Amino acid sequence: MDALNALVALTNFVIIPATAYGAQLALGALGVTLIYGILRFSNFAHGDTMAAGTTATILFTWALQAAGVSLGPLPTALLALPLGIAVAGLLLLGTDRVVYRFYRARKAAPVILVIVSMGVMFIYNGLVRFVIGVDDQNFADGTRFLISARDFRDMTGLEEGLALKSTQVITIVTAVVVVALLFWFLNRTRTGKSMRAFSDNEDLALLSGINPEKVVTVTWLIVAALATVAGTLYGLDKSFKPFTYFQLLLPIFASAIVGGLGSPLGAIAGGFLIAFAEVTVTYPLKKILGYLMPESLEPDGLVQLLSTDYKFAVSFVILIVVLLFRPTGLFRGQSV
Amino acid sequence: MSNLARILLLAAVVAVLIVGTGYVQGWNSALLILNMGLVSAIMALGVNLQWGFAGLFNVGVMGFVALGGLASVLVTMDPVPEAWAAGGAGVLAALALGAATIAAAIWLHRRLSGAARVWALLALLVVGFIAYRAVFYPARDAVEAINPAATGYLGGLGLPVLLAWPVGGLLAAGAAWIIGKTALGLRSDYLAIATLGIAEIIIAVLKNEDWLSRGVKNVSGLPRPLPYEIDLQQDPAFLERAAGWGVDPVTASTIYVKLGYGVLFAVVLVLLLVLAQLALNSPWGRMMRAIRDNETAAEAMGKDVTRRHLQIFILGSAVCGIAGAMMTTLDGQLTPASYQPLRFTFLVWVMVIVGGSGNNFGAVLGGMLIWWLWVQVEPIGLALMSGIAALMPEGSALAGHLLDSAAHMRLLTMGVILLLVLRFSPRGLVPER
Numbered sequence: 001m002d003a004l005n006a007l008v009a010l011t012n013f014v015i016i017p018a019t020a021y022g023a024q025l026a027l028g029a030l031g032v033t034l035i036y037g038i039l040r041f042s043n044f045a046h047g048d049t050m051a052a053g054t055t056a057t058i059l060f061t062w063a064l065q066a067a068g069v070s071l072g073p074l075p076t077a078l079l080a081l082p083l084g085i086a087v088a089g090l091l092l093l094g095t096d097r098v099v100y101r102f103y104r105a106r107k108a109a110p111v112i113l114v115i116v117s118m119g120v121m122f123i124y125n126g127l128v129r130f131v132i133g134v135d136d137q138n139f140a141d142g143t144r145f146l147i148s149a150r151d152f153r154d155m156t157g158l159e160e161g162l163a164l165k166s167t168q169v170i171t172i173v174t175a176v177v178v179v180a181l182l183f184w185f186l187n188r189t190r191t192g193k194s195m196r197a198f199s200d201n202e203d204l205a206l207l208s209g210i211n212p213e214k215v216v217t218v219t220w221l222i223v224a225a226l227a228t229v230a231g232t233l234y235g236l237d238k239s240f241k242p243f244t245y246f247q248l249l250l251p252i253f254a255s256a257i258v259g260g261l262g263s264p265l266g267a268i269a270g271g272f273l274i275a276f277a278e279v280t281v282t283y284p285l286k287k288i289l290g291y292l293m294p295e296s297l298e299p300d301g302l303v304q305l306l307s308t309d310y311k312f313a314v315s316f317v318i319l320i321v322v323l324l325f326r327p328t329g330l331f332r333g334q335s336v
Numbered sequence: 337m338s339n340l341a342r343i344l345l346l347a348a349v350v351a352v353l354i355v356g357t358g359y360v361q362g363w364n365s366a367l368l369i370l371n372m373g374l375v376s377a378i379m380a381l382g383v384n385l386q387w388g389f390a391g392l393f394n395v396g397v398m399g400f401v402a403l404g405g406l407a408s409v410l411v412t413m414d415p416v417p418e419a420w421a422a423g424g425a426g427v428l429a430a431l432a433l434g435a436a437t438i439a440a441a442i443w444l445h446r447r448l449s450g451a452a453r454v455w456a457l458l459a460l461l462v463v464g465f466i467a468y469r470a471v472f473y474p475a476r477d478a479v480e481a482i483n484p485a486a487t488g489y490l491g492g493l494g495l496p497v498l499l500a501w502p503v504g505g506l507l508a509a510g511a512a513w514i515i516g517k518t519a520l521g522l523r524s525d526y527l528a529i530a531t532l533g534i535a536e537i538i539i540a541v542l543k544n545e546d547w548l549s550r551g552v553k554n555v556s557g558l559p560r561p562l563p564y565e566i567d568l569q570q571d572p573a574f575l576e577r578a579a580g581w582g583v584d585p586v587t588a589s590t591i592y593v594k595l596g597y598g599v600l601f602a603v604v605l606v607l608l609l610v611l612a613q614l615a616l617n618s619p620w621g622r623m624m625r626a627i628r629d630n631e632t633a634a635e636a637m638g639k640d641v642t643r644r645h646l647q648i649f650i651l652g653s654a655v656c657g658i659a660g661a662m663m664t665t666l667d668g669q670l671t672p673a674s675y676q677p678l679r680f681t682f683l684v685w686v687m688v689i690v691g692g693s694g695n696n697f698g699a700v701l702g703g704m705l706i707w708w709l710w711v712q713v714e715p716i717g718l719a720l721m722s723g724i725a726a727l728m729p730e731g732s733a734l735a736g737h738l739l740d741s742a743a744h745m746r747l748l749t750m751g752v753i754l755l756l757v758l759r760f761s762p763r764g765l766v767p768e769r
Contacts, residue, residue: 042525099755111393111524115689116758118682122751125678129744246677250536253529309544316533323522323530 001158006291008160012149013287018279019272020168020237023175026271027230028248029255030182030264031223037199037262038219039100041113046227046252048124051245052091053228054235055132057084058139065141073143073166077232078174084232089224095120096220104216121246128242137240140167167237178229179268182222186264191218199262247312251278254315258322260329269330274315282308339695342766346691346701353708364587367594369711373704374601375663379680380687380703381608381696382655387685388694388768389616390648391628393524396515396531398680399538400653403511404504404660405670406542406549411500412559412665413492419482419547424490426475427547430468437464479547489550497561501604501661508657509650511538516646535681542672549670556669562596565589597666604662605700608655612696624648625694656684678747683710686754692764702765709753710746717745 028050035043043049060080070076099120103113146169149161186192191214198205198215206212231245238244255274259266284304306313322329337345354373358366379397386392437460444456480488511534519530542549549555568574568589578588615621627634627641635641664670683706691702721742725735757764 042528099759102759111391112758112762114393114525114528115685116755118685119751119754119758122678122682122686122747122754124751126744126746126748126751130741130748133741134744247536250529250533254533257526257529307544309540310537312533312536312540316530316537319533320518320530323526324518327522 002291005158005160006288008152008156008158008162009288009291012160012162014276014279014283016164016168018276020171020233021279022272022275023171024230024234024237024271025248025251025255025275026268027175027178027226027233028252029259029267029271030179031226031230032252032256033259033262033264033267034219034223034226036256038195038215039104039113041110041117042253042261044114044117044249045121045124047246047249048121048128048242049088049092049223050227050231050234050248051128051240051242052124053084053088053224054231054240054245055128055242056087057081057228057232058132058137058235058240060084061139071142075140075142075167075170075236077139077236078170081229081232085225085228088228089221091124092220092224093217096216125242125246132242134242137235139240140236142166165237167233171233171237174229174233178226182226182264185222191215195219250312251275251315254319258318258329260331263329263331266329266331273330274318277318278311278314281305281314282311339766339769343697343701346698346705346765350701350704350708353705357708357712363591364594367591367598369708370704371594371597371601371666372663372711373707374598374605375659375666376684376687376707377700377703378601378605378608378659378662379656379684380691380699381605381612382652382659383684383688384652384691384693384696384699385612385615385648385655386652387688388696388699389621389624389628390645391524392520392645392649392652393528394531394649394652395528395677395681395685396533396535396538397656397684398675398677399531399535400508400511400656401660401663401680402535402538402542402672402675403508404501404657404662405664407504407507407657408497408500408558408661408664409549409555409670410492411495411503412497413555414494416482416487416489416491419479419487419490422482423475423478423547426471427479427490430472430475433464433471434468437461437468440464476547484546484553487550488553489547489555497559497665498600500665501658504661505654505658508660509654512650512653513646516649520642520645520649532677532681535677539672539675542670542675549672552673554669554671558665558668558670560665560668561600562593565593568592601662601666604658608658609696609700616696683750686750688764689754690757690764692766692768694768695764695766698764698766698768705765706750706753709749713746713749714743717749718742720745 028046031049032043032046035041035046057077057080060083061075061077064070064076064080069079071079099116100113103116143166145163146166147162147164149163152162153159184192186196194205194210195215195218197208198210198212202212205215231240234240234245234248251274252271255270256267257270258273259268259270282304286304350373354366354370357369379401382400383394383397386394441457441460441464444460445453448456479490482488515531515534519527522530543551545551546553563571565586566589569585574589574592575585578585581588583591623634623639624644626637627639627644631641684703687703687706688699689702690706691700692698718739721738725732725738728735
């Protein structure tokens with residue numbers, strides 16, 4: 001019984017939240033890694049791109065809610081998501097035309113593009129705050145729990161409850177669908193193949209007649225979709241606050257680099273690795289160990305390895321260790 | 337236009353802006369802008385050393401600035417004897433234990449190899465971590481339990497204020513050495529992400545380690561190098577002089593103190609600027625630029641690129657630390673929650689890029705110019721928004737929203753300025769040469 005209780009507690013407090021968070025990070029990291037692979041720079045504006053797409057989604061959600069449209073048990077935000085993606089796509093394509101294209105044409109050094117993306121970050125950040133303000137916004141509706149902790153206890157007779165939030169399930173399902181679509185697109189369609197070719201070897205791709213502008217446009221659109229989905233899922237699961245999204249930049253980059261920049265598979269693996277490490281290290285494990293150990297050995301403290309405020313340190317340490325011992329990341333990404 | 341003419345012109349523009357602020361908004365605001373502008377100029381000088389001289393992409397400026405701020409607490413505040421008696425020795429022992437663990441881990445890493453290394457390292461780190469926590473936690477709790485509303489930390493050394501500035505530089509340099517040792521071998525954008533992370537971690541430490549910096553309870557009432565306005569207003573000699581200037585005592589005292597800070601900061605800035613100029617034009621500076629422009633060629637000429645990078649990374653970070661200590665002295669308090677990456681890292685980058693990377697004068701003037709803009713964009717934006725809102729129907733929701741959002745014009749403006757400069761004048765207002 002104790003072992004079961006421990007397992008339930010572990011699932012409830014570590015595995016489920018970390019899986020949902022990992023899915024959100026993976027989607028974010030996929031965007032970073034695609035930009036790195038195709039456009040060849042680290043996009044510092046990615047966190048704010050997520051915030052911008054989510055802002056648009058929230059505004060459409062509110063409009064839909066005001067119009068009385070709802071998906072029943074599902075959050076209305078899912079219905080607003082395509083509109084949010086469209087707005088983010090327009091924003092990114094517009095930015096590319098006005099800002100990035102100039103530097104691409106001149107073949108500017110990647111570090112210049114990174115600085116340019118800092119400017120874009122400022123602008124997106126200002127735009128988001130301008131439109132929706134700096135406060136927390138709650139836009140989740142629909143059923144809150146698929147299984148609530150009390151129901152689970154009544155059902156199984158265990159001491160520990162297991163709560164499954166609907167947003168967590170939606171996050172995981174949506175992430176699986178989006179990733180499946182992305183890999184199908186990259187591996188099976190002509191455009192996707194030309195994107196991969198462009199990422200592997202730009203000169204060869206150009207020689208074989210691939211239109212670089214088309215590849216870039218498609219990349220930005222995919223990035224817009226990934227960023228908006230990631231941002232909306234994160235906002236549904238936790239809450240939307242522009243500054244939090246800016247801070248997500250660090251774990252997202254850590255995920256992408258740990259997995260190997262430019263490698264989509266690596267971005268997913270990196271996202272889950274960072275998320276599981278963060279949640280495990282910052283969660284007080286006393287409860288779980290309490291069930292597993294005999295009473296005399298039960299730990300006194302909370303067995304929380306680090307306070308939650310140090311969660312950045314976790315992604316950071318993993319990042320540094322991977323970079324020191326395997327500089328191209330776990331999945332052998334590119335290195336410019 | 338020659339570079340000298342550009343420097344003079346830009347300096348004149350900055351002077352006109354600040355003097356103009358004095359006439360329009362009062363001398364207090366003008367001096368406030370000037371003082372923070374001087375501090376920003378020093379930060380820009382530090383980043384320019386790293387980016388302009390050596391091409392190192394450091395986006396952890398905020399962390400070094402915050403370490404400087406911590407230094408001014410640790411140097412100037414009076415020690416808390418009860419807290420030292422309760423847990424001082426324990427905290428120091430725990431820190432020594434932690435450092436010894438890491439040193440031992442590095443030693444093991446060098447001596448062993450293969451699977452033995454992995455297991456030995458893991459065992460050492462786990463044992464070290466548990467031992468560290470066993471020593472540290474009771475000591476920390478004891479320290480934080482001493483009068484938490486007023487102190488709850490170990491306090492500082494109670495030394496003179498001006499000593500805090502170089503110590504701030506030293507603290508930042510120490511952190512930069514550790515970071516540089518691990519991260520400088522990495523590619524430029526990896527270094528960027530690493531420094532971004534370090535800065536967040538430093539802020540998290542300041543926010544959470546109450547025994548060290550009182551965390552989010554802030555440390556206020558830091559000693560200052562200049563007299564308090566209140567004391568000046570009661571000093572008969574000062575009142576007499578104020579009467580001589582024909583200014584009322586309150587205004588005279590505030591302006592006197594701000595001018596005093598301005599002079600102190602200007603002295604530091606000029607000193608650092610002269611040093612940076614000498615460095616830039618020395619053989620060392622030429623070597624740095626050679627490394628920046630072509631690492632492979634410089635390496636082939638026998639230059640130790642990694643060591644030189646480490647050196648300049650430490651120097652630049654130390655300059656940022658000095659600026660951070662000065663800023664905390666000026667504020668009179670350390671508020672860890674006020675350190676925001678957009679303000680303390682990316683804004684400094686805008687200053688350097690706009691001013692002209694690689695040119696010390698450009699970076700300094702860019703720092704002052706951008707700081708003036710950062711402060712003034714808000715009132716200008718508000719005026720603009722009121723103008724637009726006045727055209728809209730009375731009580732319109734959009735007009736209200738526009739007025740509320742005027743404060744966010746800052747970030748937007750900084751982004752636009754950065755992009756415009758990068759596009760049309762990529763070498764900045766004062767190019768390198």
